[in-house]
Amino acid sequence: MADLDGQEGEDPNGSVYRVAGALTITRAATTQREIDALPDPVTIDLSDINRMDTVGAWIIYRTVRDRGAKVIGASRDEVSLLEQVGEFDKPARVTPEEPGSAIRVLKEIGEWVAETGATLVGLLGFFGATLIGFANVIRRPKRFRVNAVIQRFDVVGVRALGIIGLMSFLIGIVIAQQGSVQLAQFGAQIYTINLIGRITVRELGTLMTAIMVAGRSGSAFAAQLGTMKITEEIDAMRTIGVSPIEALVVPRIISAVVMMPLLSFWAMLMALIGGGVFVWFSLEIPPITYIQRLQEVTPITDLWVGLIKAPVFGFIIALAGCFQGMLVEGNSEEVGTRTTTAVVQSIFMVIVLDSVFAVFFSNIGWI
Structure with a gap:
């Protein structure tokens, strides 16, 4: 057939x-x-x-x-x-045609603006929750976890001394070298010391320290809390009546706020030493002359400006890191994404705040 x-x-x-x-x-x-x-x-x-x-x-x-x-x-x-x-006779989903480049760019800008607005709102809410956590700890001192804070001091501060000191020492040499090359055109190499002193103490010491802490500690905060979210440790803490804000966020913020001024001062000192070594060997300016010149050209207000900004930067870095860590959901890939976002977000806010501080201190006469 x-x-x-x-x-x-x-x-x-x-x-x-x-x-x-x-x-x-x-x-x-x-x-x-x-x-x-x-x-x-x-x-x-x-x-x-x-x-x-x-x-x-x-x-x-x-x-x-x-x-x-x-x-x-x-x-x-x-x-x-x-x-x-x-x-199985169901209509197939038809992929729409790709919009034009102009529409696509506008769409991406709109999505970025919406996402930024949602992030700012969420960060503001997390800031409020953190303040409530601080208030609860102050009202009930027994809930303050001293051991956790001391451990964070070690991680954020002590273990960061080496890398921050080396970085600042090399930055001091670079500033001195580049400054001396430019000032040599006018026969004013002695003013290299002015450049080293003012830019290091007032700006770069604190700013570079904040960037290093954001990349080192801010990312660690986000990764640690994100991993705890995935393994449901934070949910378990809530179940037994322990506030994650008080137990995890508050110690990290305190450690960053306290250690940032100390690390900034250490960075300033190492940068000044690096610049001094360069002018000693390259410009043949003896250390005693270098120190005397620094005292003459660097006002004490520059030191206060740098140290006042430091704890604010530390607070922002820790807040952004903990906030992004708490947003982790789903899988381990989200941990990496949120960690990267925490570093970028904290560095961005640090630079914005630094510009605000520059305008503020200039207006009050601390120039």
Whole structure:
């Protein structure tokens, strides 16, 4: 018997298409053409069929669906196959065309603005929750975790002395070298000391320390809290009545606020030493002359400016790191994303605040 033997017949109520043999993919195209050529209404007789695959079932089902055809003589297996094909007859999702470049840019800008606004609102709410946590600790001193704060002192401060000291020492050398090259054109190399003293003590000492702490400690805060969110440790703390803000966030913020001025002073000192070493060997200015000149050209207000900014920067860095860590949900990939966001966010806010401080101190006469 042939793979498919389709026989057309006339019926008082319309056309009849009788199928004999196998209705499979090998004769699907021929079967479809023959059925399409029949006038409506169509009746499909499956009494003599011995095998039908999903392609053949789809042809029969589509004819019933689109033309209202009637199927007769189908066995139980054939009816079941037709029903299964019908269950998967669902409209496919069509991917919309890509918008133009201008519309795409505007869309991305809008999404960025919306995301930034949501982040600022969330950060403001987290700041309020942190203040409430501080108030609860002050009202109930027994809830203050001294050991956690001391441990954070070690991580944020003591273990950062080496890298911050080396970085500041090298930055002092770079400032002295670049400054001396430019000032040599005017025969004013002695003013290299002025440049080193003022820019290091007033700005770079604190700013570079804040950037290092953001990359080192701020990222660690976000990763630690994010991992605790994934492992449900924070949920377990809430279950037993322990506030995550008081137990995790407050110690980290206190450590960053306390250690930032100390690290900033250490960075200033190492940068001044680096600059002094350079002018001693390159410009042949002895250390005693260098120190005396620093005292003359660097006002004490520069030191106060740097030290006043430091705890504010520390607070912002710790707040951003803990905030992003608390937002982690889902999987470990989210930890890396939130950690990166915490570093970028804290550095951005530090630089913005530094510009605000510069304008403020200039207006009050601390120039």
